[in-house]
Amino acid sequence: MAGHDGDGNAPEAQGTGLRAATPKEHRTVTRVTTILETAASAPDGIRLAALCAVLDAPKSSVHGLVQGLVATGYLVERDSGYVLGPAAGALLGAAVRPAPADLAGPAMERLLREFDETVMLGEPVGDSIVYVQVLESTQVIRYSAPLRTRRPLYPTSTGKVALAHRDTARRNAYLRARLPDERERARVREELAAVAAEGVAFNRGETLPDVSATAAGVFAGDGRLVACLAVAGPTPRIAERLDTVADAVRAAAAELSAKLSRTGGAPA
Incomplete structure (x- = not known):
């Protein structure tokens, strides 16, 4: 076998x-x-x-x-x-079927209204995440996410979601190439297992000390991860309510996944 x-x-x-x-x-x-x-x-x-x-x-x-x-x-x-x-x-x-970005607007707008922090929709592209849609916070101090630019999978919150749903061999190869210390890789593998089990990932100032974020996966009808929905903001402002934001992001991502399933969206 x-x-x-x-x-x-x-x-x-x-x-x-x-x-x-x-x-x-x-x-x-x-x-x-x-x-x-x-x-x-x-x-x-x-x-x-x-x-x-x-x-x-x-x-x-x-x-x-x-x-x-x-x-x-x-x-x-x-x-x-x-x-x-x-x-x-x-x-x-x-690509005639609806893509996540075609359907994500209402859910992203609700998250923006509720938390007034930057909302992002990212898609896995090889060993990167690319933000394809962004709604920025209206607050003067805010996180500005780069559109159509490759971002690393780790330690971004969207990238952690993508890695958590990647096959074992590809995930391990990615981690070996970027994390030379085996103890660190073991810790990250445990974190990614928790992301897969709980349906949500966190980045608590790991990429930029002053920015924290949370993300959840968006899935096509066949169960494939096709996008990641995330909310990010200045760490001093968002840190204490990040768990609450995560619950809302997970619910919004599930709603978007259901829409994709109903419409037959996200091309193969």
Whole structure:
């Protein structure tokens, strides 16, 4: 019967002779996706020299990748720069079912009214979390979350939720790469087990000492984690009521999950 070794690694895939691999970054794939993400954030176009600087790669290498993306329609050359092409739009158009961001507005607005702290909807993207929707607190001193920017999975509250629902081998590989001390990894594994059991994660000043947050998972009808809903604010103001905020976030995330299930939302 298939299983895992003591460190959570998968054995050889049955009948293939190949070891079940833990996903990891590939330099070419990372460069291509970075080019597309950079172009997406520059609607007026991005020049080749700027792409080389972002990738910290030679012009010859980047030019070849860019020309390949132009040839396949994922980029279009415009005024000596590059913008997203029709092939990228076709991919986006294929996602016809409602995404979490399409349905999250009412729940996020209620959380903002109740606590007047910044509310965020994040989606797992590889080994990162990307905030796709943010409602900022109206208070002068507040947490401002960066939109469409990759954030680490650990120790962010949204990232902890994503890690808690990741398969064991990938979770352990992520922790080994970022936490060299085994005792620290063991502590984090216990924390993530509690996140999975309780349905809510906390970040009590771990990323920024002056900011604390809580998050809960949003799930598609088949049980897949597709997003994380979170509330964050200045630690001195939010710390004492973080448990109360967590209960509200968990309830709002459950409501959003139910909406996705009813509408058949969150594309595979």
